[in-house]
Amino acid sequence: MGFLSNRRKRTRLAPELDDQELGRLLKSLLATTRTGTIATTDLCMAQMSRLLDQDPGDWDRRTHRISVLADFLAASHLPRSWAAREPRNATALVLHAWSQVAQARAQDRPGDTSDAAESCLRAAELAPDDPTPWVALLKVARRERWKQPHVFGVWNEVLARDRWNREAYMNMLGYLAPEEAGSRMQVLDFVDALGARMPANAPCVATELTAQVFQYHAILGRGGYEALVARTHWSQGTAAQALDRAAHTWGQPGFLRHAKSLADLNLLAHALMAADRRVEARTAFEAVGGIVTAWPWQSAGDPLTEFEQAQRRATVGL
Template identity: 75%
Template sequence: MGIISSRRRRSRLAPELDDQDLGKLLKYLLATTRSGTIAMTDLCVAQVSRLLERDPGDWDRRAHRMGVLADFLAGSHLPRSWATREPHNANALVLYAWSEVARARSQGSLEDAAVIDSCLRAAELAPEDPTPWVVILGAARLERWEQPQMFRVWNEVLARDRWNREAYLNMLGYLTPEEAGSRIQVLDFVDALCARMPADVPCAATELTAQVFQYHSILGRGGFEALVARNHWSQVMAAQALDRVAHTWVQPGLLRHARALADLNILAYALMAADRRHEARAALEALGGVVAPWPWQAGGDPLTEFEQAQRRAGL
Protein backbone atom coordinates (compact mmCIF):
# COMPACT_ATOMS: atom_id res chain seq x y z
CA MET A 1 0.00 0.00 0.00
CA GLY A 2 2.68 2.39 1.05
CA ILE A 3 1.00 3.56 4.28
CA ILE A 4 0.57 7.31 4.14
CA SER A 5 2.72 9.36 6.50
CA SER A 6 1.22 9.79 9.94
CA ARG A 7 1.53 13.56 9.59
CA ARG A 8 -2.04 14.76 9.91
CA ARG A 9 -3.66 15.95 6.73
CA ARG A 10 -7.03 17.44 6.00
CA SER A 11 -9.60 14.64 5.85
CA ARG A 12 -11.05 14.00 2.42
CA LEU A 13 -13.17 11.46 0.62
CA ALA A 14 -10.86 9.75 -1.85
CA PRO A 15 -12.43 6.82 -3.70
CA GLU A 16 -9.08 6.17 -5.38
CA LEU A 17 -7.45 5.79 -1.93
CA ASP A 18 -3.69 5.95 -2.57
CA ASP A 19 -3.86 5.07 -6.28
CA GLN A 20 -2.51 8.30 -7.77
CA ASP A 21 -3.04 7.27 -11.39
CA LEU A 22 -6.69 6.47 -10.69
CA GLY A 23 -7.08 9.75 -8.82
CA LYS A 24 -5.76 11.72 -11.80
CA LEU A 25 -8.19 9.96 -14.12
CA LEU A 26 -11.15 10.67 -11.83
CA LYS A 27 -10.22 14.35 -11.71
CA TYR A 28 -9.99 14.41 -15.50
CA LEU A 29 -13.38 12.74 -15.92
CA LEU A 30 -14.95 15.07 -13.35
CA ALA A 31 -13.51 18.15 -15.06
CA THR A 32 -14.80 16.89 -18.39
CA THR A 33 -18.28 16.46 -16.96
CA ARG A 34 -18.27 19.87 -15.27
CA SER A 35 -17.15 21.57 -18.45
CA GLY A 36 -20.36 20.40 -20.10
CA THR A 37 -18.73 17.79 -22.31
CA ILE A 38 -20.49 14.45 -22.08
CA ALA A 39 -17.95 11.97 -20.73
CA MET A 40 -18.07 9.54 -23.63
CA THR A 41 -15.59 11.10 -26.03
CA ASP A 42 -12.84 9.10 -27.67
CA LEU A 43 -10.35 10.83 -25.41
CA CYS A 44 -12.20 9.81 -22.23
CA VAL A 45 -12.44 6.22 -23.40
CA ALA A 46 -8.75 6.23 -24.32
CA GLN A 47 -7.81 7.49 -20.85
CA VAL A 48 -9.94 4.86 -19.12
CA SER A 49 -8.68 2.11 -21.40
CA ARG A 50 -5.06 3.09 -20.83
CA LEU A 51 -5.39 2.88 -17.06
CA LEU A 52 -7.18 -0.48 -17.13
CA GLU A 53 -4.47 -1.95 -19.34
CA ARG A 54 -1.75 -1.16 -16.81
CA ASP A 55 -0.43 -3.69 -14.31
CA PRO A 56 -1.56 -6.79 -16.22
CA GLY A 57 -2.09 -9.74 -13.93
CA ASP A 58 -2.48 -7.60 -10.80
CA TRP A 59 -6.09 -8.65 -10.27
CA ASP A 60 -6.36 -6.86 -6.95
CA ARG A 61 -5.36 -3.49 -8.43
CA ARG A 62 -7.55 -4.12 -11.48
CA ALA A 63 -10.63 -4.81 -9.35
CA HIS A 64 -10.04 -1.65 -7.32
CA ARG A 65 -9.73 0.53 -10.41
CA MET A 66 -12.62 -1.12 -12.20
CA GLY A 67 -14.91 -0.85 -9.17
CA VAL A 68 -14.13 2.80 -8.50
CA LEU A 69 -14.62 3.72 -12.15
CA ALA A 70 -17.86 1.75 -12.29
CA ASP A 71 -19.24 3.65 -9.29
CA PHE A 72 -18.09 6.96 -10.74
CA LEU A 73 -19.56 6.26 -14.20
CA ALA A 74 -22.77 4.56 -13.07
CA GLY A 75 -24.82 7.56 -14.20
CA SER A 76 -22.88 8.06 -17.42
CA HIS A 77 -23.37 6.70 -20.92
CA LEU A 78 -19.64 6.08 -21.33
CA PRO A 79 -19.53 2.40 -20.25
CA ARG A 80 -22.44 1.34 -22.48
CA SER A 81 -21.12 3.39 -25.38
CA TRP A 82 -17.65 1.89 -25.08
CA ALA A 83 -18.96 -1.69 -24.82
CA THR A 84 -21.21 -1.14 -27.84
CA ARG A 85 -18.36 0.24 -29.94
CA GLU A 86 -15.87 -2.43 -28.83
CA PRO A 87 -17.84 -5.63 -28.19
CA HIS A 88 -14.65 -7.70 -28.18
CA ASN A 89 -12.87 -5.58 -25.56
CA ALA A 90 -12.98 -7.37 -22.20
CA ASN A 91 -12.28 -4.15 -20.27
CA ALA A 92 -15.18 -2.37 -21.96
CA LEU A 93 -17.56 -5.26 -21.29
CA VAL A 94 -16.62 -5.59 -17.62
CA LEU A 95 -16.75 -1.84 -16.94
CA TYR A 96 -20.19 -1.66 -18.53
CA ALA A 97 -21.46 -4.62 -16.48
CA TRP A 98 -20.00 -3.33 -13.22
CA SER A 99 -21.41 0.16 -13.77
CA GLU A 100 -24.85 -1.39 -14.29
CA VAL A 101 -24.49 -3.34 -11.05
CA ALA A 102 -23.44 -0.13 -9.28
CA ARG A 103 -26.49 1.65 -10.67
CA ALA A 104 -28.73 -1.24 -9.65
CA ARG A 105 -27.49 -1.14 -6.05
CA SER A 106 -28.96 2.33 -5.66
CA GLN A 107 -32.17 1.41 -7.47
CA GLY A 108 -32.69 -1.95 -5.81
CA SER A 109 -32.88 -4.08 -8.95
CA LEU A 110 -30.87 -4.98 -12.03
CA GLU A 111 -32.72 -3.71 -15.08
CA ASP A 112 -30.39 -4.80 -17.89
CA ALA A 113 -30.39 -8.57 -18.45
CA ALA A 114 -27.35 -8.19 -20.72
CA VAL A 115 -25.05 -7.65 -17.74
CA ILE A 116 -24.42 -11.36 -17.16
CA ASP A 117 -23.91 -11.97 -20.89
CA SER A 118 -21.36 -9.15 -21.03
CA CYS A 119 -19.42 -10.73 -18.18
CA LEU A 120 -19.49 -14.17 -19.79
CA ARG A 121 -18.21 -12.72 -23.07
CA ALA A 122 -15.45 -10.93 -21.18
CA ALA A 123 -14.56 -14.20 -19.43
CA GLU A 124 -14.19 -15.88 -22.82
CA LEU A 125 -11.99 -13.05 -24.09
CA ALA A 126 -9.79 -13.04 -20.96
CA PRO A 127 -10.16 -16.50 -19.40
CA GLU A 128 -7.47 -15.87 -16.77
CA ASP A 129 -9.18 -12.73 -15.40
CA PRO A 130 -11.33 -13.20 -12.26
CA THR A 131 -12.99 -9.78 -12.60
CA PRO A 132 -15.90 -10.80 -14.87
CA TRP A 133 -16.82 -13.48 -12.36
CA VAL A 134 -16.60 -10.97 -9.51
CA VAL A 135 -19.12 -8.77 -11.31
CA ILE A 136 -21.40 -11.76 -11.84
CA LEU A 137 -21.32 -12.31 -8.07
CA GLY A 138 -22.45 -8.72 -7.56
CA ALA A 139 -25.27 -9.11 -10.08
CA ALA A 140 -26.29 -12.47 -8.61
CA ARG A 141 -26.63 -10.89 -5.16
CA LEU A 142 -29.08 -8.37 -6.55
CA GLU A 143 -31.07 -11.13 -8.24
CA ARG A 144 -30.95 -13.40 -5.16
CA TRP A 145 -29.52 -16.43 -6.94
CA GLU A 146 -29.73 -19.76 -5.14
CA GLN A 147 -26.67 -20.71 -3.12
CA PRO A 148 -25.45 -23.55 -5.39
CA GLN A 149 -25.33 -21.08 -8.30
CA MET A 150 -23.53 -18.49 -6.21
CA PHE A 151 -20.89 -20.93 -5.05
CA ARG A 152 -20.24 -22.07 -8.62
CA VAL A 153 -19.44 -18.49 -9.60
CA TRP A 154 -17.45 -18.03 -6.38
CA ASN A 155 -15.30 -21.04 -7.30
CA GLU A 156 -14.61 -19.53 -10.73
CA VAL A 157 -13.16 -16.46 -9.01
CA LEU A 158 -11.06 -18.43 -6.54
CA ALA A 159 -9.65 -20.61 -9.31
CA ARG A 160 -8.15 -17.43 -10.79
CA ASP A 161 -7.43 -15.32 -7.68
CA ARG A 162 -7.41 -17.18 -4.37
CA TRP A 163 -7.73 -14.15 -2.06
CA ASN A 164 -9.86 -11.81 -4.16
CA ARG A 165 -11.15 -9.12 -1.82
CA GLU A 166 -14.31 -8.23 -3.78
CA ALA A 167 -15.32 -11.87 -4.10
CA TYR A 168 -15.05 -12.54 -0.37
CA LEU A 169 -16.98 -9.40 0.53
CA ASN A 170 -19.69 -10.21 -2.01
CA MET A 171 -20.11 -13.70 -0.58
CA LEU A 172 -20.06 -12.33 2.96
CA GLY A 173 -22.86 -9.89 2.13
CA TYR A 174 -24.84 -12.59 0.33
CA LEU A 175 -24.64 -14.95 3.32
CA THR A 176 -25.92 -12.41 5.86
CA PRO A 177 -29.46 -12.80 7.25
CA GLU A 178 -30.40 -9.58 5.47
CA GLU A 179 -29.82 -11.26 2.11
CA ALA A 180 -29.88 -15.00 1.46
CA GLY A 181 -28.14 -16.60 4.43
CA SER A 182 -27.99 -16.69 8.21
CA ARG A 183 -25.75 -15.69 11.07
CA ILE A 184 -24.50 -19.28 11.32
CA GLN A 185 -23.50 -19.29 7.65
CA VAL A 186 -21.58 -16.05 8.11
CA LEU A 187 -19.69 -17.53 11.07
CA ASP A 188 -18.88 -20.72 9.17
CA PHE A 189 -17.70 -18.73 6.15
CA VAL A 190 -15.44 -16.49 8.23
CA ASP A 191 -14.08 -19.38 10.31
CA ALA A 192 -13.17 -21.35 7.20
CA LEU A 193 -11.38 -18.32 5.77
CA CYS A 194 -9.46 -17.44 8.93
CA ALA A 195 -8.24 -21.01 9.30
CA ARG A 196 -6.13 -20.79 6.14
CA MET A 197 -5.78 -17.08 5.25
CA PRO A 198 -2.37 -15.34 5.43
CA ALA A 199 -2.41 -12.12 7.46
CA ASP A 200 -1.64 -9.73 4.60
CA VAL A 201 -3.88 -10.87 1.74
CA PRO A 202 -6.39 -8.51 0.05
CA CYS A 203 -9.38 -10.19 1.75
CA ALA A 204 -7.87 -9.82 5.24
CA ALA A 205 -10.69 -7.52 6.39
CA THR A 206 -13.46 -10.08 5.78
CA GLU A 207 -13.69 -11.12 9.45
CA LEU A 208 -13.75 -7.56 10.76
CA THR A 209 -16.26 -6.56 8.08
CA ALA A 210 -18.55 -9.34 9.28
CA GLN A 211 -18.39 -7.92 12.80
CA VAL A 212 -19.22 -4.42 11.53
CA PHE A 213 -22.16 -5.86 9.61
CA GLN A 214 -23.48 -7.43 12.81
CA TYR A 215 -22.91 -4.21 14.76
CA HIS A 216 -24.86 -2.24 12.16
CA SER A 217 -27.63 -4.84 12.30
CA ILE A 218 -27.93 -4.29 16.05
CA LEU A 219 -28.00 -0.51 15.60
CA GLY A 220 -30.69 -0.90 12.96
CA ARG A 221 -33.04 -2.61 15.38
CA GLY A 222 -33.34 0.59 17.38
CA GLY A 223 -34.65 0.83 20.90
CA PHE A 224 -32.73 -0.57 23.83
CA GLU A 225 -30.59 -2.88 21.64
CA ALA A 226 -29.22 0.10 19.73
CA LEU A 227 -28.47 1.93 22.98
CA VAL A 228 -26.23 -0.91 24.17
CA ALA A 229 -24.87 -1.84 20.74
CA ARG A 230 -21.34 -1.00 21.89
CA ASN A 231 -21.46 -4.16 24.00
CA HIS A 232 -21.12 -6.10 20.76
CA TRP A 233 -17.42 -5.25 20.70
CA SER A 234 -16.85 -6.78 24.13
CA GLN A 235 -18.19 -10.13 22.93
CA VAL A 236 -15.49 -12.76 22.45
CA MET A 237 -15.57 -13.06 18.66
CA ALA A 238 -15.75 -9.32 18.01
CA ALA A 239 -13.01 -8.53 20.52
CA GLN A 240 -10.77 -11.23 19.08
CA ALA A 241 -11.32 -9.98 15.54
CA LEU A 242 -10.06 -6.56 16.66
CA ASP A 243 -7.22 -7.98 18.74
CA ARG A 244 -5.88 -9.91 15.75
CA VAL A 245 -5.37 -6.82 13.60
CA ALA A 246 -5.35 -3.70 15.78
CA HIS A 247 -1.58 -3.61 16.16
CA THR A 248 -0.46 -5.28 12.94
CA TRP A 249 -2.39 -3.47 10.23
CA VAL A 250 -0.94 -0.10 11.24
CA GLN A 251 2.62 -1.32 10.76
CA PRO A 252 4.16 0.22 7.61
CA GLY A 253 4.47 -2.27 4.79
CA LEU A 254 2.19 -5.01 6.11
CA LEU A 255 -0.89 -4.17 4.04
CA ARG A 256 0.03 -3.55 0.43
CA HIS A 257 -3.15 -4.41 -1.44
CA ALA A 258 -5.03 -1.78 -3.44
CA ARG A 259 -7.80 -1.18 -0.88
CA ALA A 260 -5.62 -1.30 2.23
CA LEU A 261 -6.68 2.22 3.22
CA ALA A 262 -10.33 1.16 3.01
CA ASP A 263 -9.54 -1.67 5.42
CA LEU A 264 -7.78 0.73 7.78
CA ASN A 265 -10.95 2.85 7.75
CA ILE A 266 -12.90 -0.24 8.86
CA LEU A 267 -10.37 -0.87 11.62
CA ALA A 268 -10.43 2.74 12.87
CA TYR A 269 -14.25 2.77 12.85
CA ALA A 270 -14.52 -0.53 14.74
CA LEU A 271 -11.94 0.50 17.35
CA MET A 272 -13.80 3.76 17.97
CA ALA A 273 -17.11 1.89 18.22
CA ALA A 274 -15.46 -0.38 20.79
CA ASP A 275 -14.14 2.69 22.66
CA ARG A 276 -10.55 1.53 22.14
CA ARG A 277 -9.46 5.07 21.39
CA HIS A 278 -5.72 4.71 21.92
CA GLU A 279 -5.52 1.91 19.34
CA ALA A 280 -7.89 3.77 17.02
CA ARG A 281 -5.56 6.76 17.08
CA ALA A 282 -2.78 4.76 15.40
CA ALA A 283 -5.15 3.64 12.64
CA LEU A 284 -6.50 7.16 12.13
CA GLU A 285 -2.97 8.55 11.90
CA ALA A 286 -1.96 5.91 9.38
CA LEU A 287 -4.85 6.95 7.14
CA GLY A 288 -3.44 10.43 6.63
CA GLY A 289 -6.97 11.84 6.31
CA VAL A 290 -8.10 9.48 3.51
CA VAL A 291 -11.75 8.64 4.25
CA ALA A 292 -13.68 5.74 2.78
CA PRO A 293 -17.46 6.35 2.98
CA TRP A 294 -18.20 2.93 4.46
CA PRO A 295 -18.55 2.28 7.35
CA TRP A 296 -18.50 5.89 8.60
CA GLN A 297 -21.67 6.75 6.66
CA ALA A 298 -23.69 4.52 8.98
CA GLY A 299 -23.64 7.36 11.51
CA GLY A 300 -24.24 10.22 9.07
CA ASP A 301 -21.94 12.22 6.84
CA PRO A 302 -18.73 10.15 6.61
CA LEU A 303 -16.36 13.13 6.74
CA THR A 304 -18.10 14.52 9.80
CA GLU A 305 -18.07 11.13 11.50
CA PHE A 306 -14.40 10.63 10.67
CA GLU A 307 -13.39 14.05 12.01
CA GLN A 308 -15.38 13.49 15.19
CA ALA A 309 -13.52 10.20 15.61
CA GLN A 310 -10.22 12.04 15.22
CA ARG A 311 -11.16 14.49 17.94
CA ARG A 312 -12.38 11.77 20.29
CA ALA A 313 -9.13 9.87 19.73
CA GLY A 314 -7.15 12.96 20.68
CA LEU A 315 -5.84 13.92 17.26
Protein backbone atom coordinates (compact mmCIF):
# COMPACT_ATOMS: atom_id res chain seq x y z
CA MET A 1 0.00 0.00 0.00
CA GLY A 2 2.92 2.32 0.58
CA PHE A 3 3.83 2.15 -3.11
CA LEU A 4 0.33 3.06 -4.17
CA SER A 5 0.12 5.90 -1.69
CA ASN A 6 3.31 7.46 -3.02
CA ARG A 7 2.38 6.79 -6.65
CA ARG A 8 -1.05 8.33 -6.20
CA LYS A 9 0.63 11.62 -5.31
CA ARG A 10 2.40 11.63 -8.67
CA THR A 11 -0.44 10.38 -10.87
CA ARG A 12 -3.68 12.18 -11.62
CA LEU A 13 -6.67 12.04 -13.88
CA ALA A 14 -6.37 15.05 -16.15
CA PRO A 15 -8.88 15.37 -19.01
CA GLU A 16 -6.99 18.44 -20.22
CA LEU A 17 -3.84 16.26 -20.53
CA ASP A 18 -0.83 18.59 -20.90
CA ASP A 19 -2.86 21.62 -22.03
CA GLN A 20 -2.03 23.90 -19.11
CA GLU A 21 -4.22 26.77 -20.27
CA LEU A 22 -7.21 24.45 -20.51
CA GLY A 23 -6.41 23.04 -17.08
CA ARG A 24 -6.38 26.55 -15.58
CA LEU A 25 -9.72 27.29 -17.23
CA LEU A 26 -11.29 24.14 -15.79
CA LYS A 27 -10.16 25.11 -12.30
CA SER A 28 -11.46 28.64 -12.77
CA LEU A 29 -14.83 27.41 -14.03
CA LEU A 30 -15.12 25.07 -11.07
CA ALA A 31 -14.43 27.92 -8.66
CA THR A 32 -16.53 30.66 -10.27
CA THR A 33 -19.64 28.64 -11.11
CA ARG A 34 -20.23 27.86 -7.44
CA THR A 35 -21.59 31.35 -6.85
CA GLY A 36 -24.19 31.04 -9.63
CA THR A 37 -24.55 34.78 -10.23
CA ILE A 38 -25.05 36.50 -13.58
CA ALA A 39 -21.67 38.18 -13.18
CA THR A 40 -19.86 34.86 -12.84
CA THR A 41 -21.77 33.46 -15.82
CA ASP A 42 -20.51 36.36 -17.91
CA LEU A 43 -16.99 35.81 -16.62
CA CYS A 44 -17.10 32.10 -17.50
CA MET A 45 -18.33 32.86 -21.01
CA ALA A 46 -15.55 35.40 -21.53
CA GLN A 47 -12.92 32.95 -20.28
CA MET A 48 -14.17 30.15 -22.54
CA SER A 49 -14.41 32.45 -25.55
CA ARG A 50 -10.87 33.72 -25.03
CA LEU A 51 -9.40 30.22 -24.87
CA LEU A 52 -11.42 28.64 -27.67
CA ASP A 53 -10.74 31.51 -30.06
CA GLN A 54 -6.97 31.20 -29.67
CA ASP A 55 -4.84 29.86 -32.48
CA PRO A 56 -7.29 30.14 -35.40
CA GLY A 57 -6.91 27.19 -37.73
CA ASP A 58 -5.44 24.83 -35.13
CA TRP A 59 -8.41 22.50 -35.42
CA ASP A 60 -6.75 19.71 -33.48
CA ARG A 61 -6.28 21.88 -30.38
CA ARG A 62 -9.70 23.48 -30.76
CA THR A 63 -11.44 20.10 -31.02
CA HIS A 64 -9.63 18.83 -27.93
CA ARG A 65 -10.58 21.87 -25.88
CA ILE A 66 -14.23 21.82 -26.92
CA SER A 67 -14.51 18.09 -26.21
CA VAL A 68 -13.04 18.47 -22.71
CA LEU A 69 -15.18 21.51 -21.89
CA ALA A 70 -18.33 19.80 -23.16
CA ASP A 71 -17.76 16.82 -20.87
CA PHE A 72 -16.82 19.06 -17.96
CA LEU A 73 -19.93 21.25 -18.39
CA ALA A 74 -22.39 18.50 -19.36
CA ALA A 75 -24.53 19.11 -16.27
CA SER A 76 -24.06 22.89 -16.27
CA HIS A 77 -26.32 25.64 -17.57
CA LEU A 78 -23.35 27.50 -19.04
CA PRO A 79 -23.27 26.08 -22.60
CA ARG A 80 -27.01 26.62 -23.09
CA SER A 81 -26.86 30.12 -21.58
CA TRP A 82 -23.93 31.10 -23.78
CA ALA A 83 -25.64 29.87 -26.95
CA ALA A 84 -28.86 31.65 -25.98
CA ARG A 85 -27.07 34.94 -25.35
CA GLU A 86 -24.93 34.73 -28.49
CA PRO A 87 -26.98 32.86 -31.11
CA ARG A 88 -24.57 33.89 -33.86
CA ASN A 89 -21.45 32.70 -32.06
CA ALA A 90 -20.37 29.46 -33.71
CA THR A 91 -18.17 28.46 -30.77
CA ALA A 92 -21.03 28.85 -28.29
CA LEU A 93 -23.37 26.84 -30.52
CA VAL A 94 -20.88 24.00 -30.96
CA LEU A 95 -20.14 23.79 -27.22
CA HIS A 96 -23.88 23.76 -26.47
CA ALA A 97 -24.54 20.93 -28.93
CA TRP A 98 -21.54 18.90 -27.80
CA SER A 99 -22.44 19.26 -24.13
CA GLN A 100 -26.01 18.07 -24.83
CA VAL A 101 -24.64 14.85 -26.26
CA ALA A 102 -22.21 14.52 -23.34
CA GLN A 103 -25.07 14.96 -20.88
CA ALA A 104 -27.22 12.34 -22.62
CA ARG A 105 -24.29 9.92 -22.57
CA ALA A 106 -23.50 10.60 -18.92
CA GLN A 107 -27.11 9.98 -17.94
CA ASP A 108 -27.26 6.91 -20.18
CA ARG A 109 -30.46 7.98 -21.88
CA PRO A 110 -31.40 8.71 -25.50
CA GLY A 111 -32.20 12.37 -24.88
CA ASP A 112 -33.62 14.82 -27.37
CA THR A 113 -30.67 16.04 -29.41
CA SER A 114 -32.65 17.62 -32.25
CA ASP A 115 -31.77 21.04 -30.82
CA ALA A 116 -28.12 19.99 -30.82
CA ALA A 117 -28.27 19.09 -34.52
CA GLU A 118 -29.81 22.47 -35.32
CA SER A 119 -27.08 24.24 -33.32
CA CYS A 120 -24.41 22.37 -35.27
CA LEU A 121 -25.87 23.35 -38.62
CA ARG A 122 -26.20 27.00 -37.61
CA ALA A 123 -22.59 26.98 -36.42
CA ALA A 124 -21.49 25.42 -39.72
CA GLU A 125 -23.16 28.28 -41.61
CA LEU A 126 -21.53 30.89 -39.39
CA ALA A 127 -18.04 29.32 -39.56
CA PRO A 128 -17.84 27.45 -42.88
CA ASP A 129 -14.13 26.55 -42.53
CA ASP A 130 -14.44 25.15 -39.00
CA PRO A 131 -14.69 21.33 -38.74
CA THR A 132 -15.92 21.32 -35.13
CA PRO A 133 -19.63 21.89 -35.95
CA TRP A 134 -19.49 18.81 -38.16
CA VAL A 135 -17.59 16.80 -35.54
CA ALA A 136 -20.28 17.72 -33.03
CA LEU A 137 -22.96 16.73 -35.54
CA LEU A 138 -21.20 13.40 -36.00
CA LYS A 139 -21.60 12.83 -32.26
CA VAL A 140 -25.29 13.72 -32.53
CA ALA A 141 -25.66 11.30 -35.43
CA ARG A 142 -24.16 8.50 -33.35
CA ARG A 143 -26.43 9.27 -30.45
CA GLU A 144 -29.53 9.28 -32.65
CA ARG A 145 -28.38 6.25 -34.69
CA TRP A 146 -28.64 7.97 -38.05
CA LYS A 147 -28.50 5.78 -41.15
CA GLN A 148 -25.06 5.27 -42.64
CA PRO A 149 -25.52 7.42 -45.79
CA HIS A 150 -26.34 10.44 -43.60
CA VAL A 151 -23.49 9.75 -41.20
CA PHE A 152 -20.98 9.40 -44.02
CA GLY A 153 -22.25 12.69 -45.41
CA VAL A 154 -21.35 14.41 -42.13
CA TRP A 155 -18.06 12.53 -42.01
CA ASN A 156 -17.09 13.84 -45.43
CA GLU A 157 -17.80 17.40 -44.30
CA VAL A 158 -15.29 16.94 -41.46
CA LEU A 159 -12.63 15.52 -43.75
CA ALA A 160 -13.05 18.39 -46.19
CA ARG A 161 -11.99 20.76 -43.39
CA ASP A 162 -9.62 18.68 -41.24
CA ARG A 163 -8.38 15.51 -42.91
CA TRP A 164 -6.97 13.80 -39.80
CA ASN A 165 -9.35 14.99 -37.08
CA ARG A 166 -8.86 12.56 -34.20
CA GLU A 167 -12.27 13.01 -32.61
CA ALA A 168 -14.02 12.36 -35.92
CA TYR A 169 -12.09 9.13 -36.54
CA MET A 170 -12.81 7.87 -33.03
CA ASN A 171 -16.51 8.58 -33.47
CA MET A 172 -16.63 6.79 -36.81
CA LEU A 173 -14.82 3.86 -35.25
CA GLY A 174 -17.50 3.65 -32.58
CA TYR A 175 -20.35 4.12 -35.03
CA LEU A 176 -19.12 1.36 -37.35
CA ALA A 177 -18.66 -1.14 -34.51
CA PRO A 178 -21.10 -4.06 -34.35
CA GLU A 179 -22.41 -2.72 -31.03
CA GLU A 180 -23.74 0.34 -32.85
CA ALA A 181 -24.56 0.53 -36.56
CA GLY A 182 -21.88 -1.49 -38.32
CA SER A 183 -19.94 -4.73 -38.22
CA ARG A 184 -16.49 -6.06 -37.48
CA MET A 185 -15.78 -6.15 -41.22
CA GLN A 186 -16.67 -2.47 -41.59
CA VAL A 187 -14.30 -1.60 -38.75
CA LEU A 188 -11.49 -3.52 -40.44
CA ASP A 189 -12.17 -1.87 -43.79
CA PHE A 190 -12.25 1.56 -42.16
CA VAL A 191 -8.94 1.03 -40.38
CA ASP A 192 -7.30 -0.47 -43.48
CA ALA A 193 -8.35 2.49 -45.63
CA LEU A 194 -6.97 4.90 -43.04
CA GLY A 195 -3.62 3.15 -42.72
CA ALA A 196 -2.99 3.32 -46.45
CA ARG A 197 -2.93 7.14 -46.45
CA MET A 198 -2.35 8.43 -42.93
CA PRO A 199 0.93 10.10 -41.87
CA ALA A 200 2.66 8.12 -39.11
CA ASN A 201 2.19 10.91 -36.55
CA ALA A 202 -1.25 12.20 -37.59
CA PRO A 203 -3.65 13.22 -34.78
CA CYS A 204 -5.80 10.17 -35.58
CA VAL A 205 -2.86 7.74 -35.48
CA ALA A 206 -4.38 5.82 -32.54
CA THR A 207 -7.45 4.73 -34.51
CA GLU A 208 -6.00 1.34 -35.45
CA LEU A 209 -4.74 0.52 -31.95
CA THR A 210 -8.02 1.73 -30.44
CA ALA A 211 -9.91 -0.72 -32.65
CA GLN A 212 -7.68 -3.54 -31.42
CA VAL A 213 -8.15 -2.55 -27.76
CA PHE A 214 -11.92 -2.54 -28.32
CA GLN A 215 -11.69 -6.05 -29.72
CA TYR A 216 -9.45 -7.19 -26.85
CA HIS A 217 -11.94 -5.85 -24.30
CA ALA A 218 -14.77 -7.61 -26.14
CA ILE A 219 -12.87 -10.89 -25.85
CA LEU A 220 -12.38 -10.36 -22.12
CA GLY A 221 -16.07 -9.52 -21.78
CA ARG A 222 -17.09 -12.88 -23.21
CA GLY A 223 -15.47 -14.64 -20.27
CA GLY A 224 -14.67 -18.34 -20.12
CA TYR A 225 -11.76 -19.84 -22.00
CA GLU A 226 -11.59 -16.94 -24.48
CA ALA A 227 -10.93 -14.49 -21.69
CA LEU A 228 -8.25 -16.73 -20.20
CA VAL A 229 -6.26 -16.70 -23.44
CA ALA A 230 -7.13 -13.13 -24.45
CA ARG A 231 -3.46 -12.12 -24.30
CA THR A 232 -2.83 -14.11 -27.47
CA HIS A 233 -4.84 -11.46 -29.31
CA TRP A 234 -1.75 -9.24 -29.21
CA SER A 235 0.55 -11.82 -30.78
CA GLN A 236 -1.56 -12.43 -33.88
CA GLY A 237 -1.98 -10.73 -37.24
CA THR A 238 -3.17 -7.13 -37.38
CA ALA A 239 -3.20 -6.66 -33.60
CA ALA A 240 0.51 -7.54 -33.31
CA GLN A 241 1.36 -5.33 -36.29
CA ALA A 242 -0.58 -2.36 -34.89
CA LEU A 243 1.08 -2.70 -31.50
CA ASP A 244 4.54 -3.12 -33.05
CA ARG A 245 4.16 0.06 -35.10
CA ALA A 246 2.96 2.09 -32.13
CA ALA A 247 5.59 0.75 -29.74
CA HIS A 248 8.36 1.49 -32.24
CA THR A 249 7.50 5.14 -32.83
CA TRP A 250 5.09 6.75 -30.39
CA GLY A 251 7.41 6.89 -27.40
CA GLN A 252 10.15 8.70 -29.30
CA PRO A 253 10.57 12.24 -27.91
CA GLY A 254 8.57 14.72 -29.96
CA PHE A 255 7.14 12.14 -32.35
CA LEU A 256 3.53 12.66 -31.29
CA ARG A 257 2.66 16.34 -31.19
CA HIS A 258 -1.13 16.50 -31.35
CA ALA A 259 -3.33 17.66 -28.49
CA LYS A 260 -4.28 14.18 -27.27
CA SER A 261 -0.83 12.62 -27.53
CA LEU A 262 -0.84 11.68 -23.85
CA ALA A 263 -4.17 9.89 -24.30
CA ASP A 264 -2.61 7.83 -27.07
CA LEU A 265 0.40 7.02 -24.90
CA ASN A 266 -1.96 5.86 -22.12
CA LEU A 267 -3.58 3.58 -24.69
CA LEU A 268 -0.19 2.26 -25.78
CA ALA A 269 0.89 1.53 -22.20
CA HIS A 270 -2.37 -0.33 -21.58
CA ALA A 271 -2.02 -2.43 -24.74
CA LEU A 272 1.63 -3.26 -24.09
CA MET A 273 0.84 -4.44 -20.59
CA ALA A 274 -2.07 -6.51 -21.92
CA ALA A 275 0.45 -8.12 -24.27
CA ASP A 276 2.95 -8.57 -21.42
CA ARG A 277 5.52 -6.44 -23.23
CA ARG A 278 6.75 -4.80 -20.06
CA VAL A 279 10.05 -3.37 -21.21
CA GLU A 280 8.35 -1.39 -23.98
CA ALA A 281 5.52 -0.44 -21.63
CA ARG A 282 8.02 1.24 -19.30
CA THR A 283 8.93 3.66 -22.08
CA ALA A 284 5.27 4.50 -22.62
CA PHE A 285 4.71 5.04 -18.88
CA GLU A 286 7.71 7.36 -18.75
CA ALA A 287 6.34 9.37 -21.67
CA VAL A 288 2.93 9.65 -19.98
CA GLY A 289 4.52 11.33 -16.98
CA GLY A 290 1.75 10.47 -14.52
CA ILE A 291 -1.12 12.03 -16.46
CA VAL A 292 -3.81 9.35 -16.57
CA THR A 293 -6.82 9.06 -18.86
CA ALA A 294 -10.00 7.40 -17.65
CA TRP A 295 -10.18 5.16 -20.72
CA PRO A 296 -8.88 2.52 -21.25
CA TRP A 297 -7.86 2.02 -17.60
CA GLN A 298 -11.42 2.25 -16.27
CA SER A 299 -12.40 -0.87 -18.21
CA ALA A 300 -11.04 -3.00 -15.35
CA GLY A 301 -11.85 -0.78 -12.37
CA ASP A 302 -10.73 2.53 -10.90
CA PRO A 303 -8.51 4.08 -13.59
CA LEU A 304 -5.87 5.50 -11.23
CA THR A 305 -5.56 2.22 -9.38
CA GLU A 306 -5.37 0.21 -12.60
CA PHE A 307 -2.77 2.58 -14.04
CA GLU A 308 -0.64 2.47 -10.89
CA GLN A 309 -0.75 -1.30 -10.64
CA ALA A 310 0.15 -1.70 -14.32
CA GLN A 311 3.00 0.77 -13.95
CA ARG A 312 4.31 -1.16 -10.95
CA ARG A 313 4.17 -4.45 -12.88
CA ALA A 314 6.08 -2.83 -15.73
CA THR A 315 8.94 -1.88 -13.38
CA VAL A 316 9.22 -5.22 -11.55
CA GLY A 317 12.78 -6.48 -11.79
CA LEU A 318 14.44 -3.11 -12.36
